[in-house]
Structures are given as C-alpha cells and as structure tokens.
Amino acid sequence: MSAGADWRSAGPWDAVVVGGGHNGLVNGAYLARAGLRTLILERRPVVGGAAITEELRPGFQFTTFSYALSLVRPAVIHELDLVTHGFQPLVMPSTFCPMENGDALVLGPDRGENLTEIARHSRRDADAWLQYQHDLTMVARALQPVIDAAPPDLLDPSPEARAELAALARHLGGLEPKVLHDLVRLLTGSAADFLDHYFETEIIKGWLSASGVIGSRLGPMSPGSGLVLLFMHLGQHDGDLGSWAFHKGGNGGFTQVLARAARAFGAEIATGAEVDRVLTAGGRATGVALADGTEVTARVVVSAADPRTTFTRLVDPAELPAQLVSDLGRYRYQGVSSKVNFALDGLPRFPGLVGGRQDHWRGFTNIAPSVEYVERAFDEAKYGWYSTHPFVDCAVQSILDPDMAPPGRHVLSCFVQYTPYELKGGASWEAEREPMADRVQATLARFFPGFDDLVLQREVVTPLDIEQVAGLPEGNIYHGELLAPQLWAFRPAPGWARYRTPIGGYYQCGSGTHPGGCLTGAPGRLASYAILADLADLARP
C-alpha cells in the first residue's frame, strides 16, 4: 500500500490511472517507465481487480475471480521486467476430462501418449487432434500481430490510417488460403460446427467446445462461440500457443508482480481511493475528484475501468457524441459465470483412474462431457435460470503451487456456467447463491464420489458478486462480451477503439478496449503508447 496519504497532496501528476486492475497497473507502469509522474487510484483495499488471491482460511489461498493465465503479452513481461518482480507462470502439463460413464480423457505433455489416449476413444480422432491443433495454431499465430497493435481507425481517411489498413490487408493476404478461411469460420461460426468438422468423440468435443463459451452468453452451438474458442487459444507460454498456466500465488500473485513493477518504475499506487468523476475544463480532462472529495490534478486521466464506468459514470454522457452513447447502450455485458471455490481436506477421488495416479490434477479438470451437456446447460440460462448440470472448469491450484494450501490440503477453483446475471421471475442471487453452489457441489460429487466429505470451506461468487465486489458490470468477466461487433476496431465502439475518448487528455485502457478481456495487459500497454504519442505531439512546438 502507498506510504500514508501523502499522494493526496503530491500533485500535480502527469497521469492519473483510475483503477488498479491488471490493465491499470500495466498502464501505470508503462507511463511511469516513460518518466511520467503517475498515480494509480484503486477503489478497493487491494489492487488486482478481477485478478486477486485471498486467504479466506488460514493457509488456503483462494483465487476469488480469475484463476489461470495464458494471454499475457510477452512484450509486457519483458518490457516491464516482470521476471525481476516475481513473474512465475506454472505451465499446466495435463488436462482431465471425466466422463459420465466413469471413463475419462486425460491428456499430458507427451504428443505420442496423447495420441494413444485419444485413440482409445477414437482412432480417427487421433489424426483429427493433430490437425485441429495445427489448424487452430495457424490461425492463432496469424492474429499475434493483430492483438499486439492498436486497431486501425476504419473511419479515418488520413493516409497514415489507410496505410495501417493496407498493412493489415497485406498480412491477411499473405496467409495460406485455408488459414484465412479457418479464421473466418472461427470468427463467425459456432464452436460445435468447427469441432464437428474434426472429431467424432463426444468427450473431446465437449471439452473443446467449453472453451468456446467461457464468459459468454453463448452455447457451443451458437455462432460466435468459435470466436471465443479461438480467443482462448491466442495466448502462449514458452512459445506454445494455446497453453495455460497458473501463476505462482494465483492470479493475485500476478497482479502483485505488476504492482511491484509499477512501483519500481516510480508509479504511486493508492488503494481505498474511489474516483467519483473526471474533472474537465474546456473539453479536456484536468484531473479527478475522489468520492471523499479529494481533487487530484493531472495532465492525463486514464480509465482502467469498464466502458460503462468510463463513459457514463466517470464523465457526464452529455459531454459525449450521441452516437457513442448509443453504441455503448447496446454494448453487451450479460454475465453468465460464477465461481465456487473450495478448501479441501485432500484430493478428490475419481474411481476411473486407479493406482494412486495424481498427474491428471496438474491442469484444468473439465466437466463438460459432451457438446450437448454444455448446450443444455446454456438452454436454461437463455430463459433466465442457472444450469441444473453446469459446465465446471476445475483447477486444483495447490498441486502446481504448494504455497496455495497447507501441506496435504488443497484448494479447488471452479469456474461455473451458466448462471445468468438476471434471473427470471424477479428471483435474486442473494436467495439463489447457495442453491446454485449446491448444484455445483452435487455435480462434483457425481464425478468424484465422497467429494462432500472433503469440503472444509466453500466460497460462492455469483455474477452479482462479480459486479458488486470486483466492479465488472453485470458480472461479465471481460468488461463486455467477446462478440465480433464489439471487438477490435469496434471495442468498445466504432471510432473509439484507439484508447482515446472524445474528451482530450482522457483515455481508456480496461478490458473493454482492444484486444479485450482476460489477463493480457495488452490494453494497458497499447493505451500507454497512444498516450505517450499524444504527449509527444503536444510537446512539439
């Protein structure tokens, strides 16, 4: 935490960042690194936003919201020198997909062993698996430069803007035709259709289709789920596109690394500092007013919060173009995800895997035994209720990181869908929180007999909690869904995708800007470049 309250009187600042989520921390670190006197203001008592780790029971570390890492941009890792500050992703070597018939699909780090395991379910799918991974990776690689650059301004007729578009067209034109077509199929189609083209085995399709619905009000059969599936494959660890890790100390461990890096570059971080509104004069931002009345002066104000907060709470929408206000009005949040986290007395038992084997717990455990299972789970959510048989993405983080739980004990993070933000018939999440968690626990008990006896404690996080505690509107985990019309040059709205706002000196850098949600650091980084470019322009005589 910052040294006392002296930041209140230490202005004026070059830059004030509103929000100490991971993007705010990244943005503040970059601005401080460029020599700007930078203040990061976080409403909550902790930084990290949706990426925090909390010791809810002595020795047990809970990743209350987000829990796994993949999309952090390598440029952020190296430019901010994160390794020095403790960046330590623990790459997951396995995936475990229990089946309803008691069997399971368990994949590990060996290509050959995985082919044998898949062939056990279908010989045909072993070939398909290699092809699927290859095809998806080709598309993911093609998009790497796109997610590492600010989107072009499609409305800007200037030669520079046109040149950016032309460069992108050249990049896409240089792809093999199949890669380009796969890209279009993924951007527009459903995960189920894409997977059907490759696989015949339900357990494989169920597992893979689930990554197409993460955080989204979509079923695997809905168009748009292909895009989410692709998005989840864009990250990398150790050069391996699509691989996922747990960060040492959970995702809160990661945001603590960012906070240390930001401070090392000279940024000041204040917690318990809620910003009420951005101060403006003559159409330019001049600083912020805190909820407690403190006013802080700065040349640049950056909102690291979501677009709704950025444009309708921190400033008066009347100051904004009507088109932007209208676009933001139809920007979809519609959260459908919950977390149910457990402190466990020991590892769950899966009767289908015998012999004291534990290596299957070294990664995600995916309760999504078929596409239909996930789609039916979605059906209920479409009509405003939570799934009877939810899709659950489980992770025993203490297996990879012994610091997460006392020796011999474990923490189990469960990401749950579907749990729509808005429940039908005026039902409230206050009343439904425990019944929802009971369903999740019953689902786990169905696959892992005796699960209930292991439970020492349970933490339930509904979409309403995500909204109220972490501040993500409607509990959408990404600051707005990852739908094609609200990504890239349209995120959060056409014409405003390059981190600037209609108010001079006021910028945006949260997950509601390109390339979008998840722990990427990309919006924070790309916004800092826009800000620094503008300041350089201003400084020019």
Place this chain on the structure above:
Amino acid sequence: MLRHTPFHSRVAAANETSLWSHWSGHLVVEQYQISERWEHAAIRNGVGIFDASPLRKYRITGPGAEGFLAGLLARDIRRCAPGQAHYTVWCDDRGFVDEDGVVFRLGPQEYLLTAYDPNLALLSERAGAGGARRGKVVVEEVTDDLGILAVQGPRSHTVLAALAGPELARLRPFELLAARIGEAAVTISRTGFTGDLGYEVICAADDAPTVWDRVSEAGQPHGLVPFGQVALLISRIEAGLLLYRVDFQSARRAENDDQRSTPWELGLGWMLAGIDDQSRPFVGRRALLRERDEGRSRWTMMGLLVDQVTYDAVHHEAGVTPPYAFHPVHTEALVYDGTGADGRDGEAVGFTCSFTYSPSLQRHIALARLRPEAAVPGRQVALEFTINHRYVRIGATVARNPLFDPARRKAVPAPLPPGLAP
C-alpha cells in the same frame, strides 16, 4: 559395464519415462517424467531431489592435508573451516583450469573432494611428492562408498528440517551439518547445482535407499518431485554454474590452448581473491598473476539474455512456431557484435558454451565466452539461428552471471514457505 548408483532401486522405480543417460559410467535418469518443465518447476517452486552419486569422491586426510590442498587448489583452503565447504578449481602450471569440484572440510584434518573425472593419479602424485609432507597426507578414492542426494528448491529446507532438525535453518551456504535421517548418519551441506535454496545429503551407500525414502515421504505433501539431468542442466545454466567438459575442458586432457581456459577467463576470478598472498604458492599462481597484471585474458565468461520478444516475432513473421530449447544445447555458436536488427553483420566477439530456454527468466539464455572488451553488461550482441533454412541474427543482451539468483538461495535463516512461517 554401466554401474548403478546407491539410489538405483529407488531411482529406477521413479523413472516413468525409461529415459536414461550415462554419467561417469553410471546409469542416471535423463528425466523421470515426460515434462522436463514440471521437474524444473519443482526446483524453482517446490522441492526436487536429484541423485548426484556418480561424482568421484576423494577422502584426503592427515596432518599434511591442509598444506597439500592449499598448494593445489585455486581457492585458499586455509579459509575453509571445519564444517564448511568450498567450490574450487585446480589448475596446471600455466594457470589453465584442470577441473572443478567441491571440497567439504569434515574435520581439521579430513576433507572430501568431489570431481567429475578420475583425479587419483594427480592427487596421489602431488601428495606423495612433497618432502615435508611425505607420509602426512593420505588420499583415497571413496566414490562407491557414498551416495549424494541433492534436495533443491524453495521447500528443500522445510522438508529436510523435518527430518534433520531445526539446526538446519541456520546453515549458511557452503556450511555442513552432521545429522541423522532416520537411522542413517549423514552430512548435509547447503550446496547444489541449481542456484536455488538447496542442500546435498551425503550418506553411506548402504543407507541411500532409506535416505531417499525418508526424504520422499517428508516431501510428499510439499509436492516433491525427483528430477533428472535435463531439469538440472536448465537450472544450472540459469544459475551460471559451469559444467566441466561443456563450458571448459581439462587442461591436462585438452588438445590445444584454444580448448584451455583460466579461472579469470571463466568468470572464476573471485576464487583468486588471495592470489597476492605470498605465503601460499599454488599450482598456476605465477601464470595467473602474470595474466592478470599483463591483462592477457582472452575471454570473459558472461551470460546472454536473448531478446525473446524479437525471437518470437521474427519466427511468427516467417510463419513458423518459435522453437524453444528445453534440452540445453551444448554446442558452440558464435556471438556477434550489434543486435543484428539493422541487417549489418557485426564481428564475431565470442561464442556460446551452453544455451537453453529458461522458464525462470522466460527467455532463451546462454553462457558465453566473450572478448573482454565485449564483456560489458548491457552490451547488445546477436546470435545466429536458422529460420526456414536461412540464417537470421537475433539480438541478445550481455549480463553478469548468475542470470537467475533468487534471494532465498543465500537467505539465513532459510526462508519458510508462506503459510508455514510462524
């Protein structure tokens, strides 16, 4: 015939991959598990155990032992008190390094010296030669009598202290503790080849299986993982620890001076802190003094940090997945001046000895010998790679070794993991 180490029964049972390699005529595990990264992660994140028994071991005793070692080893053994250990090299008359090893001072007149290769002829010859010391030094090879189990990683102390007692916490790097693990009398030293918090347990060969069992059992709730050669070799490059026959050759067995190197050239000049002390002549001293005073070193051993963002981007632009080297590369590659980014070809200024991807540093790294004028931390150099069958130079930054050096490595008392701290 290939020999088995004293831990073989346990090592063989734990080896899930059947991937073996050979080390000094012993069968050793290349990697226990499919994922070498998982084994490496245990070293940096939990606790791993490694069978280091194939090292040659020499017991050197007698009233003349100190004087004998003081005249042979580059580091001043007189400064190594009983209960301490030294990592040291020994040289030839021209100051070229012959080998390296750790010498454990078990008592005022008792030492245990480890080495990779046989050194009994050299040691006996010198021990027998000294007129005044004649009959006062006994050198015997005890390689087969002892097992060595390295216990390495942030939780190594937690696991071992549960067996050996709380005194372990106060042990400083390169200090020794006589302890018991179960029934077995052992010597625990705070040493290792990973650059992390870590210990080595030296035990009688017969006790080795028990020691393995006890340590494994105590480590189980801490995620203990046995690790093989691959994980060790990744971590030792991160830690800037040199490997005999990779980063340097034995002066005695080299074919020419290009293959030979001096402590100054290997970044081991710190061992020669007492070289101006007239009271200790040692093999190679004069040549080493001359090298220093006349500035005649040809190389300086440095670390290289590959610009990983560029490495990835250049591969992606070429339409290929960037290959990551999880198995350390021990073949020489030239190091060029300049970043290579401007398309201009800088001069060769050195060569890499060891190269690997470093999970801890999230980039490829190398140990490299550079011309002294290029061995400046922060200097931009370039390495050559092949992409789509063409040479491409990618930038790297020169840095001091060790490239990875966590505070816990040297912390006293040894840090406890969060949650277990009182």
